[in-house]
Amino acid sequence: MPCTTILVGKRASYDGSTIVARNEDSPGGQFEPKRMAVVEPADQPRTYTATESHLTIGLPDDPMRYSSVPDALPGHGVWAAAGFNEANVGMSATETITSNERVLGADPLVEYVPARGTEGEEGYVPATPGGLGEEDFVTVVLPYVRTAREGVERLGALLERYGTYEMNGIAFSDADEIWWLETVGGHHWIAKRVPDDAYVTMPNQLGIDYFDLADAEGDQVEHMASADLRAWMEANHLNLTMLAPHVVDDALDDICDELADTLFDADDDMLDDLDGFMDDVREGLLAGDIFNPREAFGSHSDSDHVYNTPRAWYMQRFLNPSDGWDGPNASFHPESDDIPWCRVPERKITIEDVKYVLSAHYQGTPFDPYGRDGSAATRGAYRPIGINRNGQLAVLQIRPYCDHAHACVQWMAFGSNPFNALVPLYANVHAMPAYLENTPAVVTTDSFYWANRLIGALADARFHDNSAHIERYREKVGAAGHRMLRETDAEVAGLAPEEVPAALERANARMAELLRRETDDLLGKVLHTTSLAMRNAFSMSDN
Structure with a gap:
């Protein structure tokens, strides 16, 4: 799916947390409803069958509980998206990324091939299952790993055995490390540790731009890869360094x-x-140990310059503003192919910074679709980060100063990000609040997802008239969230470990109730403001 990711190392974040965040966006012309869920070990399948690829695999018999953000409507797979397990490992999957013809010719994607003919008749050819993909990764990996590195190792082994039918980027985090894995063709992969003092920006494009094969084949301090990567690259002339x-x-x-x-x-x-x-x-x-994977495995297409590189440019422009990003002498432009995969920010990065960049629509530039600068052509030139088809934003924060039982916070937003707010929810629980967990097929304000979709559609039509309402809502919900975390951390500090989940569930429920009141209030204000601007209005009143 089209998405945008930011990863923040523990020395680059405001409080020493590792932070993994990703927008999950529906494909063009679609709006996939999302919800939150907690999967208990008893509910985790022991045999898993993928809906997209029809692949069936066995799963270990010792899963951990984990949170997730699955699709709300049944029938086309889980798409668990993001969450934490009981070992305080976070996973976000996936960022759909690009490749090139050389890679896909050297290691073709493992795609599902439907059966041909009629079973029992001459010429019948049975179906061939495909590999694993975004629909599957969280479900088959997250419940079984106890560190971010183990997440890379388990997913890497599954990719080598079963393959994948698409190019993907996947993030794993624990309290100490963040790892980013990128699939390369059908069965190959690379993974790189995010530097502690840096952040990573990832649009829908293969991103890693520096890789040390000797490290991946040796101590694996900062790099891991499929075992035969060097030989495969040499055999297929893929190293362009x-x-x-x-x-x-x-x-x-x-x-x-x-x-x-x-x-x-x-x-x-x-x-x-x-x-x-x-x-x-x-x-x-x-x-030949060090090479640039973006050159070897990625793309520099014309569509990248419209769809992908501008997003990385804007995120880094916000987090490193002094570098100079505008004008003829800028080091990087929206269509630059060499925007760094990671860099050290000018100041510590906050949860609010993460929300801002993942809601961005090129504010302060001629490319803002809601802006007054530039022209009609520039204002629609590039794909925004905060787009109409954002489905959910999950920000996975692991706080090193908290006890293990309440260290993980899953900040959540649903709907189009320029019009919503992030709410924190403790992950070590057995259920999520109904307001976020229940997303029915019918539109209803009883659902956080649907309420946000309604607000976005109404506010978009009168963006400038509604922006103040949304800013106040975002600030109020965010402040209440930080306060809830502070107060709850103190409340559970003296509890026995087995008592903590229930206390966290109560805190989540209180947060959800406040969230619902504020969201309903915002919906009323946006509805009123936009109704006043309807084109069939008339100044004369009959009162």
């Missing part, structure tokens, strides 16, 4: 120049470490 010594030296000189600008106050030891690092990089490049 320029290995001429003068090219390598020029590239490293450019890197050093950029680092010097940010390390102006570095001491001698830091500079010596930097020199040593650059020597290692040079040796790795010349040995």
